[in-house]
Amino acid sequence: MGIFISNVGPFMKRILYVDSRGRIVIPSDVRKMLGIGKIVKMSIKDNKIIIEPVKDPLDELSNQIVKVHIKASVEPSELSKMAYSRLMEEIRSEEEKEKGDSN
Numbered sequence: 001m002g003i004f005i006s007n008v009g010p011f012m013k014r015i016l017y018v019d020s021r022g023r024i025v026i027p028s029d030v031r032k033m034l035g036i037g038k039i040v041k042m043s044i045k046d047n048k049i050i051i052e053p054v055k056d057p058l059d060e061l062s063n064q065i066v067k068v069h070i071k072a073s074v075e076p077s078e079l080s081k082m083a084y085s086r087l088m089e090e091i092r093s094e095e096e097k098e099k100g101d102s103n
Contacts, residue, residue, distance in 0.1 A: 026051070041091065054090070057083035 016024045026036060039054045058079070 039087070041094070054087070057086040057090075 012030070014027065014030075016026075018024055030036070034053050036053045037059070038056050041052045041054045043050045043052075
């Protein structure tokens with residue numbers, strides 16, 4: 001839980017507690033508003049933490065697959081590898097874009 005500070009115009013401020021393991025809880029209304037699912041991208045800029053939603057590559061893959069017969073012992077791990085690779089490609093692509101924007 002956090003303490004609500006202000007909600008003026010496009011800005012929302014809250015104080016969030018950090019637990020003993022360094023975790024914070026993003027309030028459910030904020031997660032819904034920003035479309036945050038299972039994965040977020042964290043970056044640090046100007047001594048501030050920036051957390052952005054990232055589409056779950058497994059959800060994206062499942063939307064693209066029309067009909068699949070999965071062998072329980074093999075394919076799930078392959079799907080996981082594919083999803084992880086795609087996520088890493090997206091992160092690298094965004095990082096390259098950010099580098100280009102800063103130049």
